[in-house]
Amino acid sequence: MNRMVQCAILFAALFPCAFLYSGCGPGASAQRGQDLFDLHCASCHDDPPPDLKKQPPKLEGLFKAKYLPSGAPATDTQVRKTIVGGLRTMPAFDQRLSNQDLNDLVAYLHTLN
Amino acid sequence: MNFQRLIPVVCFGILLSGCQSKTKHYDLKGEVLDKNPATNEITVKHEDIPGFMPAMTMSYSVKDPNGFRQVEPGDDITADVITANSGNQYWLENVRITDESGRKTIKPGTVHRLDIGDHVPALSLLNQDGKSFRLGDFKGKAVLITFVYTRCPVPTFCPRLSSQFAKIQDDLAKTPIDFAKTHLVTISFDPKYDTPPVLRKYGLAYLDNDPAGFSHWDFASTNPGDLRKIADAFGLEYFEEDNQISHSMVIVLISPEGTVAKYWSTEWTTAELEDALRQQEKVGVIPTQPHGQRKAG
Numbered sequence: 001m002n003r004m005v006q007c008a009i010l011f012a013a014l015f016p017c018a019f020l021y022s023g024c025g026p027g028a029s030a031q032r033g034q035d036l037f038d039l040h041c042a043s044c045h046d047d048p049p050p051d052l053k054k055q056p057p058k059l060e061g062l063f064k065a066k067y068l069p070s071g072a073p074a075t076d077t078q079v080r081k082t083i084v085g086g087l088r089t090m091p092a093f094d095q096r097l098s099n100q101d102l103n104d105l106v107a108y109l110h111t112l113n
Numbered sequence: 114m115n116f117q118r119l120i121p122v123v124c125f126g127i128l129l130s131g132c133q134s135k136t137k138h139y140d141l142k143g144e145v146l147d148k149n150p151a152t153n154e155i156t157v158k159h160e161d162i163p164g165f166m167p168a169m170t171m172s173y174s175v176k177d178p179n180g181f182r183q184v185e186p187g188d189d190i191t192a193d194v195i196t197a198n199s200g201n202q203y204w205l206e207n208v209r210i211t212d213e214s215g216r217k218t219i220k221p222g223t224v225h226r227l228d229i230g231d232h233v234p235a236l237s238l239l240n241q242d243g244k245s246f247r248l249g250d251f252k253g254k255a256v257l258i259t260f261v262y263t264r265c266p267v268p269t270f271c272p273r274l275s276s277q278f279a280k281i282q283d284d285l286a287k288t289p290i291d292f293a294k295t296h297l298v299t300i301s302f303d304p305k306y307d308t309p310p311v312l313r314k315y316g317l318a319y320l321d322n323d324p325a326g327f328s329h330w331d332f333a334s335t336n337p338g339d340l341r342k343i344a345d346a347f348g349l350e351y352f353e354e355d356n357q358i359s360h361s362m363v364i365v366l367i368s369p370e371g372t373v374a375k376y377w378s379t380e381w382t383t384a385e386l387e388d389a390l391r392q393q394e395k396v397g398v399i400p401t402q403p404h405g406q407r408k409a410g
Binding site for chain 1: 161163164165166167198263264265266267268269271272273275276277279280306318319356357383
């Protein structure tokens, strides 16, 4: 087997692993995450009422920057922590979203450019 | 006809139409729980409305007179939710009954709130610092009360109420005499989750992280039994379902004599609440017992 073929096989074997561990968690569905986002998050982050005490930040490019709007590192762990525990006037989604929901939401947030 | 004269009028009309706030339409599907002919409102237990709010029970004004007349508690309906002013105003149009077989199973007007002039219930609440107090402790002050739960994800509900109360708190603080003769109380109907430390953290977010603000604005809750009594007294509807709390919205103004002065449930502005609070405060008396003399809980 020549070297090119070996590389192709190795790439094909590793590609799904790289996708799974790209910050989305195993079995995460960005499509389902978008549905959850539309239901729970969009009314604040996409089109917030003007009279809220603090205007929620837009989430486009959330994971493209080094830091979140709060100043914390832009990591999956930090974003999950913010969703579950809330932050300042952002409500906590504690006991409301399952682990799978969180995986899917984070997977969707990774797709926002 | 001189058409040149019409041009500015037409232009002005186009400008005006452009200034009107944008409306959005959403599909609602749910069951009617209550109907109030005095306010043209129906209370609907509805399914998820993506982009507007999760499944919830809430009151809506009905702008369609025929739809309002036909619909009865127990009916399954579909309707258009129209929102304006970024969701701060909303109402129903095109109400259609899809199933009226459940009509006789629900009696209208199941919640009987206190009338204007009635005294507030003497029930104990626990605030963000773990101190107990009663709504009657504020005699001599005009008190504005509302109900939230800290995990509420609907920006036009609890976050809006707390934001409006924060604005009122800031505005009143500009006039020491107004500040001294008024008080704000936010009551959580989720006591299992909204413990004093959770309420304290929530309150601080709306007080710019300044705990001194708690002397004028309490965040409180109580045991489920007393909470239900307080909610019934003020006409608040809430119930837990699928780890989420469906609820209506209520703001109550309490006079310095400790009686119900006014309710708001569907439409209000911060300025209107503030004006009503100041009006009550004018007819009140100077408080004789400082608020700090509450019993420790």
